Structures are given as C-alpha cells and as structure tokens.
Amino acid sequence: MKAIKIHEFGKPEVLKYEDIPEPKPSPGEIRIRIIAAGVNPMDWKIRSGYISELPLPTIMGLDVAGIVDAVGEGEVSFHVGDEVFAKVSIGQGGYAEYTVVNSTQVAQKPKSIGFIESAAIPTAGLAAWQSLFDIAGLDKGQSVLIHGAAGGVGTFAVQFAKWKGAYVIGxxxxxxxxxxxxxxxxxxxDYKNQRFEDVMSNLDVVLDTIGGDTFERSWGVLKPGGFLVTTVTSIPEGNPEKYGVRAKTLMxxxxxxxxxxxxxxxDEKKIKPIVTTVLPLTDARxxxxxxxxxxxxxxxxxRVAEDPK
Ligand SMILES: NC(=O)c1ccc[n+]([C@@H]2O[C@H](COP(=O)([O-])OP(=O)(O)OC[C@H]3O[C@@H](n4cnc5c(N)ncnc54)[C@H](OP(=O)(O)O)[C@@H]3O)[C@@H](O)[C@H]2O)c1
Known part of the structure; x- marks a missing residue:
C-alpha cells in the first residue's frame, strides 16, 4: 500500500510517499481502507521532532475516515463494509491506504456527510469536546471564550458550545x-486590534488553543471558580490558587x-465540520x-482514495 512516512525529523521534505506492506488486524482491532485523512498541527509537530523519542521510521497522521475491510479475531462491534472514522494512535498511520486500529477508537461515521468531512473530525472534534465538556463541564447559560476560534479545534468548540446553550465569544x-x-x-x-481582557471578564470557561501571551492574559478574565483549559501549554504551579480558578492542560x-x-x-444538523482545503495524499507536504x-x-x-459511492 501507499503511505506517507518519515525516516528522520525535519522540514516538510522529510515526508516520503512510499510502498509499504498492508497492516493486519490483531484481536480487538479492525482494518480500515482509508478514503480520507485529516491533518492536524500535531502532525507537523511530530514531523519536526516534537516527540524526540518516537521510533522512526513512522507513518504520519492521526485522523481517518474509511471502510472496514477486515476485523481481528473476536471483534464484534464492527463489520466488513462499515463506514467509520477514528482517531488512531501515533505511528499507526493515517496518511496511508490502510490502517489498523483498536475498535474502541472507532465509530460509525455520520451518515449525513462524506468521508472527507468525517476525516476532519477526530482529533479536533475530540479536543473541543473533551476540553469543554469532560474537563471544564461547560453547561447551558454559561459563558466561554475560545481562543483560536477559526482553527480546527476552535470551529468545533464554537459549535459545540453554542449547541450546549452557552454564550460564545471567539x-x-x-x-x-x-x-x-x-x-x-x-x-x-479581533485579537490583532483588541485586547480581550479589556472587554471580557467574569467568564465561566476559557478554551486556549494558542498559548504564550494569550494563555497568560486569560487567567484574569475568569470568574472565581471558572475553568481555563489549554490545548497547548502546561499550567504554571500555583496559578489556579493565585487566581481562584481551575485549570488543566488537555491530552x-x-x-x-x-x-x-x-x-x-x-446527523441532527446541529453542527458541521468546516473543511476548507482538500488535497491528494501525495500533497502532504x-x-x-x-x-x-x-x-x-x-x-x-x-484525499486518499475516491469515495466509492
Ligand atoms: N493537547 C491536545 O490534545 C491537542 C489536541 C488538538 C490540538 N492541539 C493543539 O492546539 C492547537 C490548535 O490546534 P488547531 O488544530 O485548532 O490549529 P489550527 O487549525 O492550525 O489553528 C489555526 C487558527 O489559529 C488562529 N490564530 C492564530 N493565531 C491566533 C491568535 N493569536 N489568537 C487567536 N487566533 C489565532 C488562526 O486564525 P486567524 O487566521 O484569524 O489568525 C487560525 O484560524 C495546536 O497547537 C495543536 O497542536 C492540542
């Protein structure tokens, strides 16, 4: 099968389009014939050497949508022919024609959208969902400030927060x-022309996908007991106590x-993935x-393969 691999860390040129053997599913795993693979900032961070201990070579990519074409022994949740999407683990491979993944990481893809839009969901959608709901417990009637609201995580976060009934600032x-x-x-x-802390205060939740100065200026806009979730940086010791708020870094x-x-x-048409660019697998660089x-x-x-429909 074809896959995009790296044999060394570095610039986009280290991404290589290669022939490698198809993976076989072990018990508890399913094999997906990939139709589309999502791209995340984590992909280029990994390519650049962010996880220096990662064994090389490795196949790139974390998000896939495709069709189940084989199931491991004892696997009963999914069947050959199911249209699915998944967040795969680092090294399992998303930028490839096939991947194997533990079935607990997989779901039936939304019926109302195609493979391309489905492949946009896993990492960014789960990051937004877990930050807002699992970590910060965002609820109806609460307020949330989302930094980086136009990005991959942000576009899901804005829509999820609105769906929940929160007041949403991006x-x-x-x-x-x-x-x-x-x-x-x-x-x-507009972060380029306005300092958010000049116009925002007493918020229930801040979701930071930017870090640096944006993260540091976010502490003061929360109400007592509010929640700062960041996808990008660690929480300085003592800060939550100092500001009387809660804080956590998403993994x-x-x-x-x-x-x-x-x-x-x-499928209830409450939210939709925002896909702005579709490129062939060969254009991973x-x-x-x-x-x-x-x-x-x-x-x-x-786009890894043509949608069979
Ligand atoms: N910890 C985890 O598990 C986890 C999971 C997912 C993602 N992440 C990380 O979260 C970060 C965001 O991911 P992503 O997929 O959303 O990235 P992305 O799609 O690349 O984000 C791009 C967006 O960031 C906006 N932006 C850039 N600088 C900004 C600023 N100073 N203030 C506000 N918005 C700004 C841009 O809007 P404009 O063009 O309008 O400037 C653009 O729309 C990445 O670093 C990623 O690695 C971590």
Whole structure:
C-alpha cells in the first residue's frame, strides 16, 4: 500500500510517499481502507521532532475516515463494509491506504456527510469536546471564550458550545469575524486590534488553543471558580490558587463513544465540520506547510482514495 512516512525529523521534505506492506488486524482491532485523512498541527509537530523519542521510521497522521475491510479475531462491534472514522494512535498511520486500529477508537461515521468531512473530525472534534465538556463541564447559560476560534479545534468548540446553550465569544483576526458569527459565535474579538481582557471578564470557561501571551492574559478574565483549559501549554504551579480558578492542560484521548456522540449531533444538523482545503495524499507536504502557517481556517483533509459511492 501507499503511505506517507518519515525516516528522520525535519522540514516538510522529510515526508516520503512510499510502498509499504498492508497492516493486519490483531484481536480487538479492525482494518480500515482509508478514503480520507485529516491533518492536524500535531502532525507537523511530530514531523519536526516534537516527540524526540518516537521510533522512526513512522507513518504520519492521526485522523481517518474509511471502510472496514477486515476485523481481528473476536471483534464484534464492527463489520466488513462499515463506514467509520477514528482517531488512531501515533505511528499507526493515517496518511496511508490502510490502517489498523483498536475498535474502541472507532465509530460509525455520520451518515449525513462524506468521508472527507468525517476525516476532519477526530482529533479536533475530540479536543473541543473533551476540553469543554469532560474537563471544564461547560453547561447551558454559561459563558466561554475560545481562543483560536477559526482553527480546527476552535470551529468545533464554537459549535459545540453554542449547541450546549452557552454564550460564545471567539478570538480570530478581523478576516474571520463574520465567519465566526456564521458558525454560532455570539461575539468575535479581533485579537490583532483588541485586547480581550479589556472587554471580557467574569467568564465561566476559557478554551486556549494558542498559548504564550494569550494563555497568560486569560487567567484574569475568569470568574472565581471558572475553568481555563489549554490545548497547548502546561499550567504554571500555583496559578489556579493565585487566581481562584481551575485549570488543566488537555491530552486528547481517542474515544469511539464520544465520536459516536459527535456523529449523532452532526446527523441532527446541529453542527458541521468546516473543511476548507482538500488535497491528494501525495500533497502532504503542501498540507503541512498550510497548517504550519497558523492561519488555516477550519480543517485541511487529504484525499486518499475516491469515495466509492
Ligand atoms: N493537547 C491536545 O490534545 C491537542 C489536541 C488538538 C490540538 N492541539 C493543539 O492546539 C492547537 C490548535 O490546534 P488547531 O488544530 O485548532 O490549529 P489550527 O487549525 O492550525 O489553528 C489555526 C487558527 O489559529 C488562529 N490564530 C492564530 N493565531 C491566533 C491568535 N493569536 N489568537 C487567536 N487566533 C489565532 C488562526 O486564525 P486567524 O487566521 O484569524 O489568525 C487560525 O484560524 C495546536 O497547537 C495543536 O497542536 C492540542
């Protein structure tokens, strides 16, 4: 099968399109014939050597949508022919024609959308879901400020928070202000021209997908007992106590049950994945360059095979 692998860490040029053997599913695993693979900032971070102890060579990619074409011994949850999507573990391979994955990481894909949009969901969708609901416990009537609201995680977070009945404020550049409103934000703050802490205070939740100065300035806009969740940085010791709030760094878990919940609200037409760029698998380098710009809107997806329908 074809796959995009790296044999060394480095720039996009280290991404190699190669022939490798097809993987075989072990007990508890299923094999997916991949139709589309989502691209995440974690992919280029891994490619650049962010996880220096990662054994090489490795296949790139974390998010897939495709068709089950083999099941491991004893596997009963999925059957050959099922249309599924999954967050695979690092090294299992998403930028490839086939992958094997533990069935607990897999869900039936939303029926109302295609493989391309389904492949955009796993990492970013789970990151938003787990940050807002599993960690911060965001609820109806609460307020949430989402930094990086126009990005992969942010576009899911804005829609999930709105679906939950929260008051949603997103930060993005002015070019994305109307876009944020179109996906459900009540307010958009142009981070280039306005300091969010000048206009926001007493919030229930802040979701930070940016880090640095944005993360540091976020402590003061929470109400006492509020929650700061960040996808990108560690929590300085003593800060939650100092500001009288709670805080946690997200580590996204693969979770087929949560993917099934997300699929259900997509099929109810309450939210939709925002895919702005689709490239062939052979253009993985270009996909990484676009993601590394830090200004991609929504998601970038690689087309691995034609949709059989
Ligand atoms: N811990 C975990 O488990 C986990 C899971 C998922 C993601 N992450 C991390 O979370 C981060 C975000 O991921 P992502 O997929 O959402 O990234 P992304 O799609 O690449 O984010 C791009 C977006 O960031 C916005 N942006 C850039 N600088 C900004 C700023 N200073 N303030 C507000 N918005 C800004 C851009 O909007 P404009 O073009 O309008 O500037 C753009 O829409 C990444 O670092 C990723 O690795 C971590």
């Amino acid at each position: 930060t993005a550049s002015s070019e994305n202000a109307q876009f944020l409103k179109s996906i459900g934000a009540d307010e958009a703050i 996204t878990r693969p979770d087929g049950k949560e993917l099934a919940q997300i699929a259900a609200i997509i 270009k996909a990484h360059e676009m993601s590394e710009s830090h200004h991609a809107r929504g998601k970038i997806v690689l």
